Amino acid sequence: MKSISIRGALASLSLSMLLSSLGTSIANVGLPTLAAAFSASFQQVQWVVLAYLLAITALIVSVGRLGDIIGRRRLLLIGIAVFAVASFLCALAASLWLLIAARALQGIGAAIMMALTMALVSEAVPKAKMGSAMGLLGTMSAIGTSLGPTLGGFLIANLGWQAIFLVNVPLGVLAIGLAHRFLPKDCREKRADRAGFDVLGTLVLVLTLLAYALAMTLGRGSFGPLNTALLLVAMVGAGVFVFVERTAESPLVRLTMFRNPQLSAGFAMSMLVTTVVMATLVVGPFYLTGALALNATSVGLVMSAGPLVAALAGVPAGRWVDGLGAHRSTTLGLIAMLTGACILPAVPTGFGAFGYIVPLVVITAGYALFQAANNTAVMSNIATPQRGVVSGLLGLSRNLGLITGASLMGAVFAFGSVSNDVLQAQPEAIAQGMRLTFLVAAGLILVALAIGAVSKIVSRRLIAPC
Structure with missing residues (x-):
């Protein structure tokens, strides 16, 4: 039963x-x-x-x-x-x-x-x-x-x-x-x-996140005065939120939880990794259409490879986490993503769609393993009264990564293509933009690997006997 x-x-x-x-x-x-x-x-x-x-x-x-x-x-x-x-x-x-x-x-x-x-x-x-x-x-x-x-x-x-x-x-x-x-x-507790x-903290956080999300999404790639103003509002709002939470009797987010290196690292790595994942969704269609000259149907089929691999790899990845442990699985997932992100810029366009699908599959499978491992690492050792807010923060880190990735990776791609209008760029220029984008993506994954390694060392020192 x-x-x-x-x-x-x-x-x-x-x-x-x-x-x-x-x-x-x-x-x-x-x-x-x-x-x-x-x-x-x-x-x-x-x-x-x-x-x-x-x-x-x-x-x-x-x-x-x-x-x-x-x-x-x-x-x-x-x-x-x-x-x-x-x-x-x-x-x-x-x-x-x-x-x-x-x-x-x-x-x-x-x-x-x-x-x-x-x-x-x-x-x-x-x-x-x-x-x-x-x-x-x-x-x-x-x-x-x-x-x-x-x-x-x-x-x-x-x-x-x-x-x-x-x-x-x-x-x-x-x-x-x-x-x-x-x-x-739900366990019944005395009133x-x-x-x-925390009503005030909630209001400040909601307004701050709305300002940041709008700054990253309005204008469809052109970062104008309105985007800059919204980003400044978000920065000020973040400072106000920290002040409010420090003085609140019952804070929305207990800032002391970020002293836990595993927790802080999990949030940071999640945001970095989803920023990279967003690059495949933002840059992929332009590269497949402009550099490889695929039609809309073919582009759709190639782009569906990523979600299909993620769907197939999720459950096996979870079993790997149970067997190998969360930290090892997180590292292996990031290494797989790094491998795919390094291969993709090196593959000549002459390999066609196959040269894009193989690295994409490696990146996506690595992400499935990372996500299962990171979620497990963050949620396994959280006290019951904080599970909801920590789960929310983990979801927020992913959303912020996706929003940031859509803006940041789109800007990197446009810069690498050396064109104000990517739709009018030459195939080689689009390919160059894709290469630069995934070199930046590889750099972000390296940062995530470094964060994971440092958090592991700090965690060991904190639990080591004096």
């Missing part, structure tokens, strides 16, 4: 992870259809995706902390319900701004699911099986990312754009049923023992 309960709990958490990742990828493929349906420009309709991502980025830490206070199982059930209701509202939207508002609400539900799934894994699964569980969640996230474009295209072609949102409703109901049945109930919710 216990084994059945663990499987049921993993099924509910896996479905939650699938829904949150599917919410991003399935909407991307519908943007042209939505632009036509609402007679909107691309700049307007892109907010259908941005509203979702901004809500997740701004709230993922806060909802993680809220789960620590009111109960993670209880809040996860609320989050899934919010996601399902918002999906239904998206399908009913009569105007673009109503659709964007519903997508922001959907993003709130997704933030709750992303923040609490890993925290609840720590409670539902024995420590010896944590790596396998984290690998499974990574697999479901990859499946959601890779399934979205295909499923979205099919639904739009046969049932209309509303179907890409309505498909979430029955899946959400199923996730609620599984979570209610199999997830362990006096419960920590308060």
Whole structure:
């Protein structure tokens, strides 16, 4: 019976992870259809995706902390319900701004699911099986990312754009049923023992993260005065947040937790690595189209190799983590990513798509191993009262890496291509831009390896007997 309960709990958490990742990828493929349906420009309709991502980025830490206070199982059930209701509202939207508002609400539900799934894994699964569980969640996230474009295209072609949102409703109901049945109930605490919710810290953090996310996403690659102003606001906001947290009676984020070298290293490495992963998504299509002259269908097939490998490698990677240990697995994953990032710039364009797919597979498989290992290392030794906020911080580090990578790696690619308009650049210029981008990516992975090594040394010294 216990084994059945663990499987049921993993099924509910896996479905939650699938829904949150599917919410991003399935909407991307519908943007042209939505632009036509609402007679909107691309700049307007892109907010259908941005509203979702901004809500997740701004709230993922806060909802993680809220789960620590009111109960993670209880809040996860609320989050899934919010996601399902918002999906239904998206399908009913009569105007673009109503659709964007519903997508922001959907993003709130997704933030709750992303923040609490890993925290609840720590409670539902024995420590010896944590790596396998984290690998499974990574697999479901990859499946959601890779399934979205295909499923979205099919639904739009046969049932209309509303179907890409309505498909979430029955899946959400199923996730609620599984979570209610199999997830362990929240421990009841006396009211006096419960920590308060840091409203001021939450407000400052949300505004800071929104400013940073907007600074990195507005302008589609052109970093103008508005982006600079927003980045300055984010920097000031970060300073204010630190001050608020130091003086708060019950802080949203206990800054003392960052004295734990394993925890701090896990957050930093996660952000660096997802910055690199974003390079494959941002630069890949331009390189395949402009340098290798592939058509749209071929580009789609090549780009799907990454998510497919991540989906296939997630569970085996988790088992490796259980067998080898989190630190060794993290190092091996980073070395695999470094190998792929070094091979890619060295492969001549004459090798065609094959010369891109092989390094991409190595990078993606390495990332699957790194993600399972890093998540396990961060979440395994966290005290129960802090699991929600730490899980939220881990999710935030990934989101910030993706947002930063889209802006930073796009800028590096444009600089390497020596062109104001990459679409008009010559094939050799695009290939040169790709080489520079992945040389920078290799440098970032080396930094991540150094951080991991230093954190291991510091951790050993801290636990060594005096």
